[in-house]
Amino acid sequence: MNRELGTAGGRDRPPVRSRRAAGVVGVVAAGALAAAGVAVAAGGANAAAANLVVNPGFEAGALTGWTCSANSGSVVSTPVHSGSYALSATPAGSDDAQCTQSVSVQPNSSYTLSAWVQGSYVYLGASGTGGTDPSTWSSNAAWNQLTTTFTTGASTTSVTVYLHGWYGQGTYHGDDVSLLGPAGTGSSSTPPTTPSSPTTPSTTPTTPPTTPTTPSSSPSSVPPPPPNSGFNHPAYFMPLDNSPQAISAIVNAGEKELNLAFVLDSGGCTPAWGGNASTPVSSDTTVLGDISALRAAGGDAAVSFGGYNGTELGSSCGSASSLAAAYQKVITKYQLKHVDFDYENTALDSNTAVRFGAIKILEQNNPNLVVSLTIPMTTVGFPGSGVDEIKQAVAAGARLDVINIMDFDTGLTSGTEVGQTEAIANDAISQLQSIYGWSTSQAWSHLGLQIMNGHTDQPSELFQESDFSALLGFAKANHPAWFSYWSANRDRVCDPSVPHNWADGTCSSVSQNPWDFTKILVQYTG
Template sequence: MATTRRLSPVRVTIAVVVAAAVAVAGYAGFDRWHSARATERQPAWFAAYTDVTATPVFAFEDVKSTKGRNVMLSFVVADHDDACSPTWGSYYSLQGAADQLDLDRRVARLQQQHGEVGVSFGGLANDELATTCTKASDLLGAYRQVVDRYDLSTVDFDVEGDDLTNRAAGERRAKAVAALQEERRAAGHPLAVWLTLPAAPTGLTEDGTTAVAQFLAAGVDLAGVNAMTMDYGAAKGSSQSMYSASVQALQEVQRQLGVLYQRAGTPLGDDSLWHKVGATPMIGQNDVRDEVFSLSDARKLNAWARDRGLGRMSMWSLNRDTTCGSNYVNLSTVSNSCSGIDQDGLLFADVLGKGFGGGIVAAASDVTEAEPSATEQPTDDPRTSPYPVWDQDASYLEGTKVVWHHNVYEAKWWTSGDLPDDPVLSAYETPWQIIGPVLPGEKPVEPLTLPDGTYAAWSGTKQYDTGARVLFHGIPYQSKWWNTGDSPEASTSDPDGSPWVRLKDAEVRRILDALASGEPAPSATATATPAS
């Protein structure tokens, strides 16, 4: 998220993430264990980001609603002249903010009204401390200085831009945060740590998943990953709503977290993973001109998030939670002090925060523990599967559909021996795309057939040239090369070695339409396409 001094550029995510969730039913004891674990967690909470260095100064301590009472103060970054000194937005030292902005006093005033604060490090416009402070002890000291001064129970690392692509800085950050968290826990003052990362409908970028992996490898007990559901750019479909794009992004983030925790040796169930997901939309006009997050989007996202059990809801920003005045004419340009839409007297904080009744302080007591997982996978029955059950010894052409663990997958390219539900983070790691679950009552999909005589029936003694078409039990096939004696039926288990390829259903339908209109079937030397 940008500070008020600079607008965020369009973050167009190129990482394409495969939706690889596996539907697993049953296992009552496992479900009961998850339910018991869920009751031990602290309630989900809401806190809006507040830009401390915004001009004019925003009075976050002047609480407009109960949902605006918890705030995430933003952003602590490195001093331009002193790499290891924490500052607010690079403009004020911690003491300078107390002297010139009355920040410490205003925080105390908010706390008098039963409000709570967290602090966010980073943002887009400046250097996060780990990027410039290369000495481990100094970096730890800088983080400790902020946490101690404001007596924090929750910190947030908004890592984006150059800070996110800097892998060495990511390692330093993770190790320092792990050490600080251990210090606080040993002293009886636990510290909740959130990573806030750019997200698209395809999920976190590769740099984002790396940042999470670095924290887990360093031993950080992550409270969760907060997805910036904003500024999608080309990653959002032209007709897709901001609500729909946000839901898609959060679903992918939750799935990616499952893979990351599994790889880190701490497997978690779905409920626990959702509790580790946060959402932060940019209210009203986004930095991308054609993207506007409306109050309707906010209502729907809030309802969906509560239903899924997200652990956190935030927004960028509390400073902007008001209708622009008449002096602000160009509403398609982001304002630092208004949303750019007519809010009709409503507050985004009230809409997004509905049902998120937990507190920032209480949430710090959550501890992540590995959870037992179901040891058995559902068995696929060919009699109730719409497509053939995946076989590790078979090869599959692009477009081929299979069933595995009660889900339908489609091959994106030729594959053999690759598990359809192998947990992956990005599309290039798997040749399979999940289509959806096997539905109740489904039966094997019968391939489309053509009337006898449309093409000659296959004969084991006849020679066939490239492009020749035949019928085998009414199913049309086309020859890929000269052959004789090779049954088209073998193409199912050995699509590469077989000289035959079954025509796609769409092509068969075109032939049927042509026949129904009295037209002849396409030439036997027409170009063939593989079957779906």
């Protein structure tokens, strides 16, 4: 289908979202640290920078100065980095065991935050800085030091420093937290001996930050995918085009799984969003923030390479190894567990030896990667070019976890929209059984069923909400790998005061309430 990419310039984009923060850190200067966390140099005209964190090494033997979400934190005597005590906190369910402290600071001032940590996916950061809120993390069984810096805004008088783990991971430990810089005129937290109800900002991990902030441009700033995030109903979504909605709005509609479209070549085998030189993956922060917000809500994202327009990377990268390296940059940047290859238009059934050779390399280097191949359909199943692609993948030894059929844009030739969509899917199942030798249930477990909301590119096709509901029942009866649609950008009614295309990229062209189609989609659970 002709899925328009739009233009990058002159377009309103949603604010960048990063994980909520609350941090702690700072390299502890030489000298003694009292339980209150103040270090002062002995003698000399200039005093050493004071550690502004209360109870930075947890040597009070209690969480004095700290508040941990859901009673997830405690003070332990082993393991410790130094002294006699350290923080121990354990994520559980939707809680990531965030421990916070509010610290008084001065406006327009520079600070260094650091901490020693141990465990899987331990995060350190600060929120409410009035500028770019810092966040950094590591995953290490041994003690290691995290350090970051930030500058406060013109009216900032306090920040919240934090440590937290990650969903589904084990206990983490923290010790020797430090925030170095000018002390504020107010007082930092001097809490009671028994932690009381938090007075810091909400730490609910499933809610994106109320004040969106720009995450670090470092590829490591995106959190890893949560374990067992499902990925049964990933709607396609263009994060930089077609008037994208805020990720928080999509999550609030119940959708936490997205196929993000499209990464293309901006020239010289360089991955970029929409193939635009102005939006290279290497320096992206907007999509990075969107993925962080999805994962903070317990969901995940795939990146889709290709689409109908632009230059797919496989058309310009000259070898399987160079193409795999280009794809790997995107996987590494966003810590992807799912990738989608949508070869359409001139890229369909083209340069297949290079493309599937690259996919095989990716699977060897990323053993847990889930790979989907998206193929346009005919009214009788896969076109010859689609069959050729699947057979080339088999010949190259490239595993296809999901063969995603674009079960639309064929034109309605007879019967109903639902009846034809089901017939095309059943034809595809027969073809997959013939190619792979799968049983019917095995073939369904590898099939992705993708439809389109509202008007499609074919004037004879129209998917109403009732069609989505009927096809949801079809999916529940047959258990495809996923039930998806193009696209979340279109899940809203068109503004009647503005001219729109037949199959507009920003609205469905049918009567609906916002997110009606998405709310049907997310009822599919596999």
